[in-house]
Amino acid sequence: MSDQILSFDEAMEKYDPVLGFEVHVELNTRTKMFSSAPNVFGDEPNTNVNEVDLGLPGVLPVVNKTAVESSIKIGLALGCKIADKSHFARKNYFYPDTPKNFQTSQYDEPIAYDGSIDIELEDGTVFTVAIERAHMEEDAGKLTHMGGATGRIQGAEFSLVDYNRAGVPLVEIVTKPIEGAGRRAPELAKAYVAAIREIVKNLGVSDARMERGNVRCDANVSLRPHGQERFGIRSETKNVNSLRAVEHAVRYEIQRHAAVLDSGEPVVQETRHWHEDTRSTTAGRPKSDADDYRYFPEPDLVPVVASREWVEELRAQLPEPPAERRKRLKEAWGYSDLEFRDVVNAGVLDEIEETIAAGTTAAVARKWWMGEIARRAKLAEVDPADLGVSPQTIVDLNRLIESGKINDKLAREVLDGVLAGEGTPAEVVDKRGLAVVSDDGALLEAIDAALAAQPDVADKIRGGKVQAIGAIVGGVMKATKGQADAGRVRELILERLGV
Template sequence: ISQYDEPIAHDGYLDIVLDDGTPCRVEIERAHMEEDTAKLTHLGGAGGRIRGATASLVDANRAGIPLIEIVTKPIEGAGARAPEVARAYVTALRELVKALGVSDVRMDQGSMRVDSNLSLRPIGTTEFGTRTESKNINSLKSVEQAVRFEMQRQAACLVNGVEIVQETRHYQETDGTTAKGRPKETMADYRYFNDPDLPPVLAPAEWVEEIRATLPEMPWIRRARIQEEWGLKDEEMRDLVNAGALELIIATVEAGAGATESRSWWVAYLAQKANEAGTDLEGLAITPAQVARVIALIGEGKLTNKLARQAVDGVLAGEGDIDEVVAARGLEVVRDDGAIEKAVEDALAANPDIVEKYRAGNKKVTGAIVGQVMKTTRGKADPAQVNKIIAEKLG
């Protein structure tokens, strides 16, 4: 069941910004409500895709669940930047829907999917070329890749005199290509007809204004405020947004951590872990509250940065919450002055040349002593405490 001639919303737009700061307006044709259909699970194909599958299972459990389909007007003139525009639009739309609390927009779990329609129009002509539709794209990276591949494929067809067929195509995450699906229907092929049991959806102006008054701060307004509060440059803010880190950093700050420390963890160590796992930051098995707890333990002197990374590794591995991992792995910083003093004395005794250089005026050589003490204590000693004891021992 789908809205046809009276969609819930129409003739809108969404302003987006590309990676280099170029503004772009995407016109929206309509947003209409539908009922979801059954889900097909393909067996034997790569990544659960239909290509190469030997059988398909029909799961009707989600049939009838409401969804919204948002259809843009043709985005003309994007040229070589069309893949970038597509990704930026989906990113902005996803951010907006999440901010409104409409959905968790987890593309990997099917909460939001993208169908990209693309056609090429030779320079100097006015009519659109034959379009194809790449179906069920489920990541921001895949949106960009699918559009780029179809541009290249269609261009090769036009150059070589091969007819482009209007059809649906299946995006292949394994290699970033699209594969032929089925011929694409025209509007008449859908054979729309009215359902006599469905009354019109009426939205009184008063109700619309009541809802408008309860809307949260829009993402772009919030972003501008955050950027000013944190003192970030435009390119720094764009990097955080493009990395999918901004909302996670904000949530970490709201959990009690400092903005600088939160940024450092998400865009450095955790981004590295996400890359190693082949996922995005949101796909990591750690929450902003847990990251804030790590930062708090560092601030309290209970963890060093090295130990904190080990604690985070434990959480990512499913070993429990931060405090549970710290306790189970015995990661908390050693505060026993006697044990640290003994480790310092042993290190100094084993390195008389360093002691001699220090007393000759080279204060930087103590780094080797600190390193040996940290090795002896398995990284659990407080470096500041170690340096203090070394200074005391060396006068």
């Protein structure tokens, strides 16, 4: 059964959305949060586990100092205060992906709290999002439900559990309620998660790959009639794992809530599951603020002490914040506002920076990343950065073009070869025999043939109508299958005709 929804415009006419996000960031520490087992993605199930990760009888946790350091860095980058002393607590619930049947997390004394970040939307509008807290916890294992139609636990014949992810360090970043976004709420949602991803990637504390679950977003949405102070009842859409999905899920929930409110029914406080295929959510489990996890201080751990000296030392190590970096790069590269925003929105800032560093100009880097590579990414429905084009490839291609060895059209073919794994651009040119025909003898032969085939055009040119030359150049290019340097062909034709 699918839910009724209102159109977005109608929903916006009547209601004011309030958002809230819980973003889980998996840290890229070498080992896990509380054990010395490796923190590695994608290995054989249950190979990166030791007795602590399996919750065997008698084991005790030990806090990973690097994870604490990463958490402090995240807190600082989000403008948070860092607690001198923070505590771990146990969140008790029975579920087989949690080996101890409790999750060790921070509860009422998180390591970082009271921060804020500025989120810039595509048109340059800036929203300030207040951060309530960023706390440390451990990830759960991964369940795969087998034999059912839906892949969910309901109806499954059995479930497999992989504890490789159990105990991977997480930082959960929780916002305060975000009011006043209005119809830009879906856009802000996407921009917020993008900003968090960018920040943690920039800090080097997470691989920040959403498709691997390194950054996972739970999106809270509620609506209230315009003018009402009190918040409406919220839904929490869990594990929305791409930027586009965050935007769509928030938009969908706004539309769904509006329809529920319009019908006079109360919104149910519950978790929702996002479905990419239908671009809609379905009900998960009821969630009330009174969910009883029987939190209590983790007696196996001592408080995490962050001395002022340590915090200041880490603050001094922080890389340039992404927003400041953007300002600097825009000036250095000389792009227009529009050009620069397009580059940012395409998510290729790093790529362009690396390409320039590899030895080309800002204009050339932009031409490639926003042109040919963007076109291909769109066709393949992936982010340009994920297409697999290295900055060096672009530099190589550009050098080949500038040296006249290939032209733009051939360069695209060379790129095909590089992406097909045929080697560097130079190697592809050799293997595929794609070099521009630069042997004047061969070109002159083709020119003579073309002139002979179109004597009238040849006469026009001789008579001073140089603009007619295109027909002859075209003939030569056709004869050489595009592998000629059009400029050189033109020169040779004029020479031949004595013009």
